[in-house]
Amino acid sequence: xxLIPTDEQKDLAAAVRAFxxxxxxxxxxxxxxxxxEPYDRRVWARMSGELGLPGLVIPEEHGGAGAGRGELGAVxxxxxxxxxxxPLLGAVFAADLLLACGDAGAAKDLLPGIAAGTTIxxxxxxxxxxxxxxxxxxxLHGVAPRVLNGADADLVLVAAGDGLYAVESGFTATPLTTxxxxxxxxxxxxxxxxxxxxxTADVARALDLASVALAAEQLxxxxxxxxxxxxxxxxRVQFGRYVGSFQGVKHKLADMHCVLEQAESIVRYACWAADxxxxxxxxxxxxxxxxxxxxxxxxxxxxxxxxxxxxxxxEHDAHLYYKRAKTDELxxxxxxxxxxxxxxxxxxx
Amino acid sequence: MPDLDEYARxxxxxxxxxxxxxxxxxxxxxxxxxxxxxxxxGYSGITWPAEYGGQGLSAAEERVFQQAAxxxxxxxxxxxxxxxxxxxxxxxxxxEEQKRRYIRPLLRGEEIWCQMFSEPGAGxxxxxxxxxxxxxxxxxxxxxxxxxxxxxxxxxxxxxxARTNPDVPKHQGITMFVVxxxxxxxxxRPLRDMTGESHFNEVYFDDVRxxxxxxxxxxxxxxxxxVTTLLHERVSIGMGAARTERPASFEALSGAARERGLLAxxxxxxxxxxxxxxxxxxxxxxxxxxxxxxxxxQPGARGSVVKLLLAELTLDSADAASEILGPGTVAHDxxxxxxxxxxxxxxxxxxxxxxxxxxxxxxxxxLGLPREPQVDRTVPFRDLKVGTQAKxxxx
Numbered sequence: 001x002x003l004i005p006t007d008e009q010k011d012l013a014a015a016v017r018a019f020x021x022x023x024x025x026x027x028x029x030x031x032x033x034x035x036x037e038p039y040d041r042r043v044w045a046r047m048s049g050e051l052g053l054p055g056l057v058i059p060e061e062h063g064g065a066g067a068g069r070g071e072l073g074a075v076x077x078x079x080x081x082x083x084x085x086x087p088l089l090g091a092v093f094a095a096d097l098l099l100a101c102g103d104a105g106a107a108k109d110l111l112p113g114i115a116a117g118t119t120i121x122x123x124x125x126x127x128x129x130x131x132x133x134x135x136x137x138x139x140l141h142g143v144a145p146r147v148l149n150g151a152d153a154d155l156v157l158v159a160a161g162d163g164l165y166a167v168e169s170g171f172t173a174t175p176l177t178t179x180x181x182x183x184x185x186x187x188x189x190x191x192x193x194x195x196x197x198x199x200t201a202d203v204a205r206a207l208d209l210a211s212v213a214l215a216a217e218q219l220x221x222x223x224x225x226x227x228x229x230x231x232x233x234x235x236r237v238q239f240g241r242y243v244g245s246f247q248g249v250k251h252k253l254a255d256m257h258c259v260l261e262q263a264e265s266i267v268r269y270a271c272w273a274a275d276x277x278x279x280x281x282x283x284x285x286x287x288x289x290x291x292x293x294x295x296x297x298x299x300x301x302x303x304x305x306x307x308x309x310x311x312x313x314x315e316h317d318a319h320l321y322y323k324r325a326k327t328d329e330l331x332x333x334x335x336x337x338x339x340x341x342x343x344x345x346x347x348x349x
Numbered sequence: 350m351p352d353l354d355e356y357a358r359x360x361x362x363x364x365x366x367x368x369x370x371x372x373x374x375x376x377x378x379x380x381x382x383x384x385x386x387x388x389x390x391g392y393s394g395i396t397w398p399a400e401y402g403g404q405g406l407s408a409a410e411e412r413v414f415q416q417a418a419x420x421x422x423x424x425x426x427x428x429x430x431x432x433x434x435x436x437x438x439x440x441x442x443x444x445e446e447q448k449r450r451y452i453r454p455l456l457r458g459e460e461i462w463c464q465m466f467s468e469p470g471a472g473x474x475x476x477x478x479x480x481x482x483x484x485x486x487x488x489x490x491x492x493x494x495x496x497x498x499x500x501x502x503x504x505x506x507x508x509x510x511a512r513t514n515p516d517v518p519k520h521q522g523i524t525m526f527v528v529x530x531x532x533x534x535x536x537x538r539p540l541r542d543m544t545g546e547s548h549f550n551e552v553y554f555d556d557v558r559x560x561x562x563x564x565x566x567x568x569x570x571x572x573x574x575x576v577t578t579l580l581h582e583r584v585s586i587g588m589g590a591a592r593t594e595r596p597a598s599f600e601a602l603s604g605a606a607r608e609r610g611l612l613a614x615x616x617x618x619x620x621x622x623x624x625x626x627x628x629x630x631x632x633x634x635x636x637x638x639x640x641x642x643x644x645x646x647q648p649g650a651r652g653s654v655v656k657l658l659l660a661e662l663t664l665d666s667a668d669a670a671s672e673i674l675g676p677g678t679v680a681h682d683x684x685x686x687x688x689x690x691x692x693x694x695x696x697x698x699x700x701x702x703x704x705x706x707x708x709x710x711x712x713x714x715x716l717g718l719p720r721e722p723q724v725d726r727t728v729p730f731r732d733l734k735v736g737t738q739a740k741x742x743x744x
Contacts, residue, residue, distance in 0.1 A: 003637035004644060230716050242719040247705075250712035250721075254657075257711055261654050262630035265637040291626055339622050346625060348603060348618045 002070075002276075003268040009074040016078040019051060024084045026317050032085050033181035033320075038152045039085040047086060048117020054091045055115030058099070062111035069209070069274035073216035073267060080220030083320055085182045089213065090122030090148035094157045096209045097123050101164045103199030110155065110166060110198070122149045124188065125159035125203045127333035133160040133190060138197065140165060140190035148331075150186030151175040158190075159201035166196040180327040182320065208285035210332055212270045215288035218296040218328050219267045225296075225303035225321050226256050232307060249306060256299050263295045286342035293329035293338065300325035353413050360417040363390050368421050377503065380424040384458025387425075394432075394456040397440060402453030412643060427500050431455045431462030435508050438525075438578045442566040447527065451506065463504035463530070465495040465552055466575060470736025473706050475510075475579075476519045476572055477725070477735040480554060482511035482526065489513075489526065489564075491534075491557040497700070501537045501550035504530045508578070509554075510571045515731040517569070522730055525571035527563040534558070544692045579702070596690045597670035599625045605683075606673055617673055624669045631655075631662050650714035657707035660698035667691045 005013070023043045032040050047053045057072050058064025072092065079086065095114050098107050113119030124144040126132050133142035140160060147156065151173040158165045170193040173186045230253055233244030243249050266288055273284035304311040304318040311318040329335060343349050367386060372379055387393045388402075395411045397403025404410075425432070436455050439447055454460040471478040480493025491511055501507070507528045514522030528535065534557035539547035566574045595601070603612075603621050611617045635655060638648050648655075667690035671678040678687035698704050712718040725733055 001636065002640070003633065004640050004646075230718065233718055241722065244712070244716075244718035245721050247709070247721065250718050251705070251708040253716055253718065254708035254711035257716060258654050258658055261651070262634050262658070265633035266630060268637060269633050287626070287629060290622070291630060339619070342625070343618050343622050346599075346603065346622075347607075348612055348621055 001269065002272050003265055005070065005074060005268070009070050012071055013074040013078055016051065016053075016075050017081075019046070020078060020082040020084050024082060026083065026320070029083050029085060029182055029320070038149055038184045039087060043084070044086055044117060047088070052115075053088055054095075054117040057092065058095050058111055058115040062107060063115035064095075064111070069212055069271040070268075072213060073219075073271040076213055076216040077220030077223075077267075080217030080324075081224040083182050083221070083324055085184075087120050087122065087149040087153070089217065090153065091117075091120070092213050093123035093148070093206065093210050094121035094155065097125075097157045097159065097164055097201060097206045098198065100202040100205050101199030103164075103197075106164075106166060106196065106198035114155070119155050120149060120153045121155040121157065122147055122153040123157040123159075123206070124150075125201065125206060127337060129334065129337075133158055135160045135163060135165070135195075138195065140167065140171075140193040140195050142190055144188040144190070146176065146185045147173075147188050148183070148185055150188050151184065156188065157198070158195065159203050159206070162200050164198045164201035166198045167193055170194050178327065180320075180323040182324060183327060204282070207332060208281050209274060211285035211289040211338070212267075212274045212281075214328060214331060215267050215270055215292040218292040218325070219263050221321055221324055221328070222263055222292075222296045222299045223260055225300050225325075226253070226260055228317075229253065229256075229303040229306050236308075243306075252302060252306065256302060259295045259299055263292055266291050283342070283345045286338050286345055289332060289338035290335065290342050293335050297322075297325040297329050353409060356410055357413045357417055360392060360414050363392070364418055364421055364423075368423065371424065375424040377427065380427055381458040383424050384428060384456075388457045393458075394436070394452070397436070397452065397456065401440070401448045402456050427461055427503055428455075428458055430464050430499055431460075434464050434578045435462040435506075438508060438574055439527075439565065441577065442574050444562070446562065447565065451527070460505040461500060461503045463498050463501045463507040464578065465498050465501075465507050465509045465528070466579070467497045468494060469496050473703055474725075474735075475575065476523065477730075477733065478510060478512060478523065479735065480509070480511040481515075482513050482524060482559070484513075484561075485558070488558045488560050489524075491526070491528075491554045491559060493554050495552040495554075496540065496549070498537075498550045498552050499548070501530065501552050502539065506530060507552075508565065509559075510575050512730065513571075514569050516729050518727055519725055519730045519733060520572045522569055523571040523575070524568050525565040525574050526559050527565060528554075528557065528559060532557050543695065544689065548696075595666065596686045597666035599628050602666075602670050602673055609674070611673065620669055620673055624666060627662055627665060631658050634658065650710055653702070653707045653710040654715070656701065657704055657711070660704055660707075663690075663697040664694040667694045 023046065024040065028040070052065055053075055055064030056067045056075060057069065060066045079088065091114050095111060098111055101107065110119070114121045124147045130145055131142060133140055133144065140158060144150070144158065150156070154168060156167045158167055172189040176185045176187055178185050230244070233249055233253060234242060236243045244253070270284040270288040273280040300321045304322045307316065307318050310316050332338070367383065371383065375383065384393060391404050392414055394403035395406050395414055396408055399405035432455070436452060439451055451460070455462060466475050468478050468480060480491065480495065482489040482491045491509070493511065495509070507530055509526045509528045510523050511526065512522055513524040516522070534555045536553040536555065538551045538553070540549045540551050541547050542549065599621065602624065606612050606617055606621065638651070638655060642648065667687060670687045671691060674682070674687065681688065713720055
């Protein structure tokens, strides 16, 4: 079990950090979020072309880099810290479904476009609170209530029954008003939508890998929230003292740091399990979402509150993290969903 | 590294033979004999200088040895304070004579050491200690009381910090001494703690004379030495955690809950999931820190994170066990295992620095937050309020 990043992973993280600092500072994130555009297409073109991010974990035979989850985690941590709007997460979910579908033809046809970033891909599988999508005569019927980048995707991978279906058109996409403006979602309605059957949908594995990927993004956001509020506590003065010198503040920040240390350990473990030990992945993935979802939201909440009144303003960035943290916590299902999965894997059910 | 592999093989072989030869419940004599054998075999004081009785090897050999000994129970507990705290302190600031006199017998288990810092009036704020040492001719005359002293009963020597100058601010008037625990003026009394047992002692000093050459470091310069000693303590308490027994672990509790048919209750399952998350998060952090240490990243003040989280886990898991298993846990079910865990729990959160002190350290030294204003940094000790004050009469 390896819990510390490799030099290659550190280098990759540094490259992505420098890239987003240059191309997507928070001022730019706000512009994109308020523009109605789902993401900055020029930044996405460079993320795909120069950095090869959408193809990072896609095998080389399909046009990707064949890297591991540790590398993907390093990238997502940086994007999560910077709140960079991009369709990357949906693309990773889609690629993971295709890689596990057992349909070599579909993988060969669809993965190179995803890897190149020229096909904007996303994915939908119903979690226990959602209605199922039905397949009749090879056509899809039903509603996917929330799909990442659903209104701007070229390709949607839909799990229905035990099958995986690739959909490119013939459905209605309604953009949703989301709490987190940096991450658009849409409601997709399928009413006799033509779909290409692409083997079977291994939703359990897709959810495990998505849980690990999302946890890395959450870790990045959590760390940034703590960094930001610690810096502010060193600058802000009230009652003639830096607020960080008050134990009421200091002890809360210390507890947040403890959460960060544990969150990082769990994410490293989950990435390692995803790369190296399939038998540990289900527990590690459920652990990662059960812990990180709560952890990021609590730290984001306290980071906002410790800013005082300014944290409640639109112009301050604190609410962007608070909203991302809450959205991430629910993105793959409610926390009880992950905890229930964990309980099952631990033999408690 | 073939040399290290060979070192590891030899260490393991030696350890297996030596531990197999131990009596089932080794007493003090067997523990001393084991230490002497350990030293003869070259595994006591692996990184300590050879001129004083150590082996003069690197941290790499030390790590390899620790790894080789990981799953074995060595009867070295009574020597832990000496090996982990007193020895390193003497090596770093002791005089040449002190190192030559004390280090080798310490490494061979011939002399046992204890550490005497805390006082009834100086717990979290050790620097407010009131034990006095007054220069009387060519020796120091010591009077006062220490508390929470481990192995004081068995100890031959102890490191003591005492007030040598009350006219300067509290941190500047403290001196560290080597005390002969067999001096007639030293009285050791076992302290019965909340478990009903005695794991610590009170030590009383009544006109104890300490020769001037037993000062460790500078006169009035004992505080910085004490800080270094305490940092060793914090790291060692947290990092050795994986080896301690956990009566209220997730594994033990979920097994017990299953046997008693309690898993049908969703509230029990939910509580167990919480415990699993807390325990696993801690274990993975411990494992990550160990890997960092192996990779040459020193934990420094982050040891306080591990210590704080372990304290919380220890208390919370005993609490969870009683919640899940019910009233029998406080009425001697399972031979009182959970009741004992409940009684032990607060010890981890108080010993080696309270949770509040850990949070101060994390805030100040890990996060670099501004310190609290400290009036006691500039006021002469004799003008300072210390300890527990009498309630002021209302006017």
